[in-house]
Amino acid sequence: MPSPDxxxxxxxxxxxxxxxxxCxxxxxxxxxxxxxLRIAVVVLTFFGGLGLVAYAACLLLMPREGSTEVPLRRLLPFTRTWPNRTxxxxxxxxxxxxxxxxGTQGIGLGPMVVIFCVWFFGIRGRNVHTAPPQRSEPTPFEREAEHWRQRLVEQDTPGYVEAAAPAAPLAAAGEQRWTQPYTEPASDLAVRDDDLPVKGSRPARRRWRLWWLALTLAGGAVLAVTVLGHLxxxxxxxxxxxxxxxxxxxxxxxxTWTRRPPLLLPVTLLTAVATASMLVTSLGVRVPDAxxxxxxxxxxxxxxxxIELQAGELTVDLSRLELASDQSLSVxxxxxxxxxxxxxxxTTQVDWTVKAGEYNATGTSVGESRGGFDLEGSTPYPAGGGGTHTLRVVAEVGLGELDVKR
Structure with missing residues (x-):
């Protein structure tokens, strides 16, 4: 498995x-x-919505595990030809x-403080407190190799049966020619009593002790808000x-230095969602339709x-449309x-506008394809069966691609 780097x-x-x-x-x-990182995103949300915007940007640029397609390219198909850097x-x-x-107000030095906290408690703290110790003792494999070398050397010790002369009869089949000297087994490979699991033992349970700190800090912050309200x-x-x-x-x-108490993370996330909802409501921000x-x-x-869509891909199929009177549609x-x-x-009249992007039309006597900024025009599509009613379509794309076909 490759390392993260x-x-x-x-x-x-x-x-x-x-x-x-x-995260x-x-x-x-x-x-x-x-x-x-999740805490940092929640905290940065209160600085002009910086946390939500950064999270959304990463969500659009980071593919799912096992896939190489960037979500933004699927959301905006016209970006598939763009280089990754662009x-x-x-x-x-x-x-x-x-x-x-x-959120132009209230940002200030807040994001820098959050980034410093992530660096100090995450990267620096991890390097200082969890640096792997230097290995001075030999490994079990090295111990066994040394023991085996000693056994080969000890073949010359008393107990080793050496051939006396060429005419001497060979040892009988199955007879041991030398006595293996006693060597103490490697302590790292031997199973000791204290290594065996204790009957009835259970893994260490997470403690609820830090909940007192959470409730104390939350209560103190609520009390401070109440006092400031009276002021x-x-x-x-x-x-x-x-x-x-x-x-x-x-x-x-x-x-992060101890075991996290049970239920603290989901409760914090629910509180963050509720706080973010209140913030969006108070700012009057409309959730985009994407x-x-x-x-x-x-x-x-x-x-x-x-019909309106703020971001994404919209398909309007009018190929089987039948009208009883003249109508109009705005997309x-x-x-x-x-x-x-x-x-x-x-009979259809398409009045189209593309602020920035591409326009492609097929099904007319002459196909049309244009790209650039501030594109606009009007394209007629006469009825093939001699229809008497007219449909007027106003199609507008702010940034992207408009494809009209019959």
Whole structure:
């Protein structure tokens, strides 16, 4: 099994992952405790959402274990031709721009403090406290080799039967020609009484003692929020949840030197999720609609007025659409790919716009393919069967690719 430094890419493992496997994958590569990175992500979330943005960026760039496909390439197909270095640089730039736009205040030196804590408690602490001791004693294999060498030398000791003359009869079959001298067995290979498992013994159980520290720290933080509330500062539910999360997080850091108490990690994660939900609600941040969507419509009664996807791949199949009157449809994709299939029995007018990316159209008398910035145009698709009704489609892609075909 290759060492973490020899891995070709940083992948997200399928075992030991709590959410997306980002912290577990980075911890495996850097040889850290994954809980330390999870705490850092939660703490950095309170600095302008930096933790969530960084986690999302890593989630888009780190493939699953056993796969080499970057999730961002599957989410945005037009990036499959980009070099890996360009993809990473663009993703980091987008993450920095998002943090600057959403949370420009309250960042300060906080992230630097968190990074220092990860280095001090994780990398530096591990190198100082868990450095492997120098091996001065010989290994069991070396002991056995030395014993065997001594046995070969001791063949000349009394008890070794040497041939007296060429005419001397050979020893009878099965007769021992020399007596093996006594050598003390290697102590490392011998089974001793104290090495045997004690009957009825159980593995060491994790103690609940650190829960007192967690509850004390959380209670003290809640009391501090209450006192600050009486002094005029806002004591919101978000502040109380953050106080409890801080107490549990400090206890998790302390538990890296001892055995982690039971249930502390899941309780801390639940508190972090609740705190993050309150933070998103308080900031009024809308959860983006992302992923892969596909719609197919056959009648004008089922056709909506608009379809929107903020990030991902959207497919709108209108190939079997039948209209009883003139209708219009607006389709918008923020970042990703839009696949539009226009009907053959309905006269269709496609007004399209691509802010940055590519536009490809097939099914017309002359195919069209364009790429660049601020692309726009209007493409007619006459009805093949002489339909009397018209469908007007407004297709817009912010960043990505637009494919229109019949």
């Amino acid at each position: 020899q891995l070709p890419v940083i992948s997200r493992p399928r075992t030991g992952a709590l959410a997306g496997g980002v 577990a994958g980075l911890a495996r590569r850097w040889q850290l405790d994954p809980n330390l 993809l990473v640089v663009v993703t980091i730039a987008a993450a920095v721009a998002l943090v600057a736009a959403v 005029g500062l806002p004591a919101t539910p978000l502040a109380y949840a953050a106080a409890v999360l801080a107490g549990f997080g400090v206890t998790l850091v302390v538990s 992923g892969e969507r596909a719609y197919s419509f056959r009648s004008g009664a089922d056709l909506p007025a608009s 918008h994709v923020g970042a990703g790919q839009l696949n539009l299939v226009v009907p053959s029995g309905v």
